[in-house]
Amino acid sequence: MFQSTAYSRAKTRRELLAHYALGALAVGVTFPVILIVAYLLHEAWPLLSWDFLFANPTGGMRHGGIWPALLGTMYLVTFSLFVAAPIGVMAAIYLNEYATDNWFTRVVNLAVVNLAGVPSIVHALFGLGAFVLFAGLGRSILAASLTLGIMTLPVIVASTKEALSAVPLSFREACLNVGATRWQTIRGVVLPNSVSGILTGVILEISRAAGETAPVMFTGAVFYKMIEEGQLFGYNIMDQCMTLSMHLFTITTQVTEAPHALPFATAIVLLGTVLAFNATAIVLRVYLRTRKKW
Amino acid sequence: MIALKPATNLEIAVDNLHVSYAGKPALKGISFDVKRHEIFGIIGPAQSGKTTLLRCLNRTIELVPGTKVVGDVIVGGENVKRVKDVCDLRRRVGMVAPLPVGLPISIYDNVAFAPRAAGLRNKADLDVLVERCLTQAALFDEVKDRMHMLGTKLSGGQQQRLTIARALSHEPDILCLDEFSIAIDPVTTMRIEEVLKELRREMTIILVTNLVQQARRLADRTMFLWNGSIVEMGDSTLMFSEKAREQRTRDYVNGIFG
Secondary structure, X not given: OOOOOHHHHHHHHHHHHXXXXXXXXXXXXXXXXXXXXXXXXXXXHHHOOHHHXXXXXXXXXXXXXXXXXXXXXXXXXXXXXXXXXXXXXXXXXXXXXXXXXXHHHHHHHHHHHHHHOOOHHHHHHHHHHHHHHHOOOOOOHHHHHHHHHHHHHHHHHHHHHHHHHOOOHHHHHHHHHOOOOXXXXXXXXXXXXXXXXXXXXXXXXXXXXXXXXXXXXXXXXXXXXXXXXXXXXXXXXXXXXXXXXXXXXXXHHOOOOOOOHHHHXXXXXXXXXXXXXXXXXXXXXXXXXXXXXX | OOXXXXXXXXXXXXXXXXXXXXXXXXXEEEEEEEEOOOEEEEEOOOOOOHHHHHHHHOXXXXXXXXXXXXXXXXXXXXXXXXXXXXXHHHXXXXXXXXXXXXXXXXXXXXXXXXXXXXXXXXXXXXXXHHHHHHHHOOOHHHHOOOOOOEHHHOOHHHXXXXXXXXXXXXXXXXXEEEOOOOOOOHHHHHHXXXXXXXXXXXXXXXXXXXXXXXXXXXOOEEEEEEOOEEEEEEEHHXXXXXXXOOHHXXXXXXXXXX
């Protein structure tokens, strides 16, 4: 009954090959990540300390810490989150739940897809023209956050739409069948079951914005700006600020005789910041998954 | 949920209804009436347009992109095309889809969803309503101790009865059942059939079924749909006897239809 035939042996061989070849590649992709982190940590080790995190740079940015840059990056990321997340999520809800398939929807969808592909330097120029100059915000945290927000918006729309369309159509139909409005359907069934995906997409995209240099360079980031001792918030929203990405760029290309470990330590902090945002996403996802319903 | 009752005893009047999906015709000009408090059976093979027809009654046909509907559907004296509050129409026309859908909310919330959507907030009223609907759908005894379990965690047959309970929860005037017994065992099917006989005192029932015997047991009148057209329509006693006018009807009822 269970005799092995030539075909069944070949089938088993192919199955094993596929299993282990794909598995090896999956393990392989983690190597670059591990190598990068290990290398950075190794090079940055002498400098890493709490003081490094929470002190102003000194000696023409050759010594001291990176607190202003870290704070600046956190401000930019947080404010751009406030700009991009509500608009992006609500636009995506409209596009996925309300919009019928007509030329207007197609144009909007096309615009979203194309905007997501626009290089960040182009967004930077747009931000410079629209927010810094035209709106008169000047080079400031506000202008830079808006620019980052505009840049992340299309990707947030796309990821939110993805999360929404993962909710089975039959759920929506069941709700509409009993006389619920679209909004009641969205509130009652669609959003509760897509919120983990939506939040994950939003946070991942925002954390990507933390590493961007070009958009903030044109619109609000500066080489050097110290934070006074004892100031609660550090920056004013109309101030220019330092950012980690910009700081890294500066100390590697503009500052001579910086200690070897300094750029690596800065990179580690940048990486840590991004990972911290991602970790938030993972925690949220796990928490909301436990309430996932089907 | 107040609806204008017409003077006649016609609950539904369909006149020369054509429906096509992306140019492919699904219903080819059908006309029929359903009387109030009647159980109206619709039989026919797959792709004959039964589900399409039901979807025209509560205008969920609009949710399918690329559909074209021509002709009139009058529900409760009002042309559905001109109904302004489509939610109200859908509350009046209860719909049980062939595939069971437990919503990913608690069993209680599944049944309370429609009344809440219609504005009922009183907890005591909701409790009574939920229990009554679950009982009518022959599900209450099985779930009464776990009302806060997710509707999606129920078995297929239980979800189907949950779907029925949800359709009853908004107290429709017309109840459309689209092959409700697909996922339910014969014993439970019989229990629900008994409930339907009770319910007809309160509402008009349209019963789409693949089980010819079920239509014979329940329906006062039966319509045989085939390929988007009505083959024959008449009293069930006639339709399911040798006196059916059309050879195709007799063949289908006797399971010879190819």
